[in-house]
Amino acid sequence: MRFRLTGDQRALRSATRGLLDRVCPPKALRAMADAAGPPRLDRVMWAALAEAGVFALRLPEDAGGVGLGAPEAVLVFEELGRALAPGPLVATHLAAGRVAGAATGETVVTRADGGLVAWLAEADVVEGYGTGGGVTAGTGLPGAVPLRSVDPLTPLHRIPAPAAPGPWDPSAALLTAAEQLGTAGRVTELAVRYAREREQFGRPVGSFQAVKHLCADMLVRTELARAAVYAAAVSGDPAETAGAKLLADDAAVANARDCVQIHGGMGFTWEADIHLHLKRAWLRARARPVAAEAEEAAAHALAASAGARTAHPSL
Template structure:
């Protein structure tokens, strides 16, 4: 199986990165951190105009008519930029909820007992009765807890292990793509710091301990990339579960290693490393995460 991107896919990836760097650069990121819970509607509509949410819709329905592999590339870039908002829910609702495809409507969904961006959403999929706000670890992901079960709906869902609600495999894969983007970004930040930060008259990247951290970061990221891209091609639930496990590990451990490379600077509020780590931790709690994916893979092996 070949994973070399086509010219169109490479252009799509580069175009999304350029758009996000222009519309959600570091200044916008820090401004969003300073105003938690506020969703930038202008940015959301810009994403809609760019086809972010309508990417997989047929052209007659106003979509771009691309596939799951292209959606994975787009969500990888969103994860790399720490783009906030219920991106996965709105993308999946395009074509079913009026305005979702164009970015005019913000859609969120109940995920187990949690729901992201409840107060900022126009449409909520699932029962949010009794929802109470939580103090979210990630300042860019407001959370509410609800006792309601995860919503059903018209989307294709993998068979859940006994006692667990079914999880949409596409949502699982797109979350894995976001985690891959985080792993890529923290790798870039770690290498950049290792090259420029000096100790004892030389860049810290010359020290073996730092070299090993950066090498492990790269190895986990590239392993996760292959798994995520492969799952986007096969759309097999087991492949998606494996990709999610690897992407969660690459994002969380990668952000922690990046923090170690930064040393004491990584713990400061001014550095962006902690934001990537907190987002990776928060995403890992979404449906299809470690427990669900491990149980699905175990069931597949037994069968």
């Protein structure tokens, strides 16, 4: 299957990237990471995303939304991942049309994931907690304990008496995979740019075979994940979504690690922004379905497909 973006889809991606360059520049993320205390959600950025239709993207037009579909949402969330945009973006997007104010950005919605919840102090509503389905943040989660997050741009809390884990949400998994795809692509760009600029022994480090191989592997992982994520967006199949999440997680984490290596000693410093991409990729990889769940879903789908072909040799 060949995926060729339409003119409107290319324009949507370009406009989203331009918006994020303005409202979520790297220096703003750096200031957030360097600030004392837990990060605070930039409400100006949040309002700009809402005004651009990020949260209402898939709502019907007669409900005040943009009226687009999953492929367009994937393109937008790929750009959000590329820019490391902070905040409970996936949860608020999926709450649009169900939680008042989510589509317009007036209500920030997060979601409990097992015993953890991100952006608790900044959220107005927490979904997936206990049996209530949605509670008011701050008053509905007594006993929540702040944790030191691996990602300095994503505050975490541990919540008491988490609900038993139910089925993972394919829509959330698809958008998280799209964010991981954005990270995989972005760190590949950063690695290639540095390999062209940085010189060693009078030559760009990108001219050395070992560095070429690292960059080539990063590109292959990114494009393989891209094909899987785009295909899942078109098909809507949960098993394909699980496979896409698995490939996107691997691409984001492995590419960010390779980007650190290509940057050498500089890549391991706090001043280099690469670690922010790696830490966000680690955190997203823990969102459901985690690797074991995704592998199980993909294996079941493959087994079912093989059984169908055995029963019907003509397939």
